[in-house]
Amino acid sequence: MAEELIDESVEKSLIQGIIDEIIGSPLNLILVGIITFLIYKIFKKRQPTEAAPAEPELPKLKKDFTVQELKAFDGNQEDGRVLVAVNGNVYDVTKGKRFYGPGGPYAAFGGKDASRGLATFSVTANEDIEYDDLSDLSPAEMESVKEWEMQFKEKYDFVGRLLRPGEQPSSYSEDEEDDQNSSDKSGGEEKLITESKEKPEE
Ligand code: HEM
CATH class of the missing domain: 3.10.120.10 (Cytochrome b5-like heme/steroid binding domain)
Incomplete structure (x- = not known):
């Protein structure tokens, strides 16, 4: 029980530390912004291609050609x-x-x-x-x-x-x-x- 509480508080202070680190420095804030933007771009690009409807099929052609x-x-x-x-x-x-x-x-x-x-x-x-x-x-x-x-x-x-x-x-x-x-x-x-x-x- 006590161990769990210690684990939890260690975890919390770690996360708090990371957040403090990020918001504490403008450079880190910019980097986080860029990463978020890139992730957004990647997903935005992927979605329409995956969901792109197949081009309508043309009627079948049966014919000889010169x-x-x-x-x-x-x-x-x-x-x-x-x-x-x-x-x-x-x-x-x-x-x-x-x-x-x-x-x-x-x-x-x-x-x-x-x-x-x-x-x-x-x-x-x-x-x-x-x-x-x-x-x-x-x-x-x-x-x-x-x-x-x-x-x-x-x-x-x-x-x-x-x-x-x-x-x-x-x-x-x-x-x-x-x-x-x-x-x-x-x-x-x-x-x-x-x-x-x-x-x-x-
Ligand atoms: C550096 C040389 C070449 C590379 C790296 C290359 C690469 C490829 C790749 C990766 C594919 C499979 C694409 C896919 O199925 O998504 C492919 C298909 C094909 N390649 Fe090449 N190729 C080369 C040269 C050539 C040459 C010299 C010819 C013929 C003169 C050729 C004719 C074809 C044809 C007809 C297909 C089949 C496309 C289809 O599925 O209808 N390739 N090639």
């Missing part, structure tokens, strides 16, 4: 959609806008065929308006393109094919769009992909 048409989808246009082509297939990378959108580290790939850049580890825009058939890439580089495509396929929605010059776009039926949330959606994509070109080896 290199020229793809160019318009670099995220600078009104709807902000970003498309990237890899290995002849176009993916909607809008949810990865922080990478491929304006100002992102891989903005050079937005609205472009990124295959060559990805294969050669070069984040530079492929400004060619012509279709790049990648025929000069080495087998290892082509393998890398296919591996990158697997990553895109896993993370992003398939939109359509990148059309070679003179190639006609496929018609993607309404039904397919309705089916896009169903589990066999990828089956449909696979079919379209394999129809158009060699399926990447896994």
